[in-house]
Amino acid sequence: MRRITVVIVPLLLAALALTACGSSSPSSPSNANAAVTATGTFGHDPTVTIPKAKASSKLFVKAVIKGSGPAMAKTDALVGNYAVYIWSGTGHKLATSTFKTAPQLFAGQLLPGLETALIGQKVGSRVLAVIPPKEGYGSAGNSQGGVKPTDTLVFIIDMIKTFTGNASASGQKLSSGGGSLPTVSAATGTLPKITMPHQNPPTKLVTKTLIQGTGPMVGKGQYLVVQYVGAIWRNSKVFDSSWSRNQPFGFTLDSQPAQVITGWNLGLLGQRVGSRVMLVIPPADGYGKTGSTQAGIKGTDTLVFVVDVLGAFGV
Numbered sequence: 224m225r226r227i228t229v230v231i232v233p234l235l236l237a238a239l240a241l242t243a244c245g246s247s248s249p250s251s252p253s254n255a256n257a258a259v260t261a262t263g264t265f266g267h268d269p270t271v272t273i274p275k276a277k278a279s280s281k282l283f284v285k286a287v288i289k290g291s292g293p294a295m296a297k298t299d300a301l302v303g304n305y306a307v308y309i310w311s312g313t314g315h316k317l318a319t320s321t322f323k324t325a326p327q328l329f330a331g332q333l334l335p336g337l338e339t340a341l342i343g344q345k346v347g348s349r350v351l352a353v354i355p356p357k358e359g360y361g362s363a364g365n366s367q368g369g370v371k372p373t374d375t376l377v378f379i380i381d382m383i384k385t386f387t388g389n390a391s392a393s394g395q396k397l398s399s400g401g402g403s404l405p406t407v408s409a410a411t412g413t414l415p416k417i418t419m420p421h422q423n424p425p426t427k428l429v430t431k432t433l434i435q436g437t438g439p440m441v442g443k444g445q446y447l448v449v450q451y452v453g454a455i456w457r458n459s460k461v462f463d464s465s466w467s468r469n470q471p472f473g474f475t476l477d478s479q480p481a482q483v484i485t486g487w488n489l490g491l492l493g494q495r496v497g498s499r500v501m502l503v504i505p506p507a508d509g510y511g512k513t514g515s516t517q518a519g520i521k522g523t524d525t526l527v528f529v530v531d532v533l534g535a536f537g538v
Contacts, residue, residue: 256283256353261379265290265349268322269306269379273315278375283353284340290347290382297342299385300330300471302448302536308377309370310353315377318368325446325537326383328473334359337378346385352378384534386448388469389413392499392531394436400501405456405527407433407501414466415499415529417454424456424525429503430490433529436497441535443477443492448534456503456525462518471533484509487528496535502528 255276263269265288295301305327306320321327329341336358344350354376356362364372389412400406403422409415441447448471452464465472474482476491486504494500504526506512512522520526 255279256281256355256375259283259351259353259377261287261349261351265347265381266304266322268320269349271306271308271377271379273308273310273377275313277313278310278353278355280355280357282336282339282355282358283351285351286344286348287351287379288347288349288381290345292346292382293385294343294345295341295382295385296387297338298388298469300328300388300448300473301341301385302326302328302383302446302473302534303380304383305378305380310375310377311371311373316369318376322381325444325475326381327446328448328471329380330470330473331468334376336376340378341380341382344382346382348382350378350380350382352376352380354378383536386471386533388471389466390471390531390533391450392434392436392497392533394434394495394497394499396434398431398433400431400433404429404431404503405454405501407499407529414464415452417452417459417461417527417529419454419456419459419527424505425503426505428486428489428505428508429501431501431503432494432498433501434497434499434531436495436532438496438498438532439535441476441491441494441496441532444475444537445535446473446475446537447491447532448473448536449491450531450533451528453526453528455520456527457521458519460519462515462520475537486526487530491530491532494532496532498532500530500532502526502530504528 258274260272261269307318336354340352406418477488486508490502514520514522
């Protein structure tokens with residue numbers, strides 16, 4: 224189905240553009256992974272040295288910068304900047320890097336070696352992980368990302384902030400909606416319940432702040448981390464929810480091409496981090512005249528989203 228977003232999972236290395244990169248001096252295969260280095264300051268593009276040798280078969284992990292924030296738990300989502308290299312034979316290529324664009328959300332099922340590398344590390348750390356095939360993509364590799372079954376992956380991750388799976392808005396409650404708008408109720412850390420009124424929906428986008436956060440205002444081009452639930456005004460059907468996956472969601476606001484529907488780009492702009500916002504979105508600002516048959520959304524359906532703005536990063 225066409226969801227609220229064009230889902231991009233950078234950690235799966237889909238459709239990577241590879242950039243040629245030079246190799247460093249030779250090293251023996253037995254300690255080649257431990258010879259990989261990453262230097263530079265946290266938050267800035269690292270300088271990475273990979274030996275001109277074949278990678279060894281063991282996972283190598285090192286916190287090259289040790290942070291002092293909370294340790295990442297297995298069920299946490301992480302916002303971080305990262306660079307990934309594909310180490311093939313005695314050479315390597317830069318696969319992708321977010322250090323010059325915007326951080327991304329590490330959530331859901333990660334590569335086994337990457338999960339091992341990150342769990343227990345503290346926010347503020349820069350983690351180097353040299354991941355052999357058996358703890359990466361295994362014998363299948365990832366042909367779309369240009370990763371062969373024999374390739375080793377080198378990740379450098381700057382850990383910016385973690386979020387629990389049930390993270391929610393943290394500000395002051397202003398409203399529960401109601402009247403001509405849906406009513407929203409929820410205990411902290413649980414899926415908000417949306418109750419539709421017995422009347423026709425508004426014909427234009429409505430944005431109502433239910434909980435007022437105290438964080439910075441959200442701006443264009445920022446990478447947002449949110450929790451959300453979406454329902455159809457016509458029948459009250461919940462068609463999508465990050466809460467049900469116990470996993471916050473990340474996207475870039477007002478990006479080109481768009482990563483979210485127009486109603487999100489318009490309605491979340493200027494909101495403060497920590498807020499809960501109800502968006503009542505007419506078809507023109509949602510899925511248009513085609514709707515989404517897989518989600519049960521008709522071309523005439525108005526949608527209601529409740530969005531918790533957990534964090535904003537970047538610009």
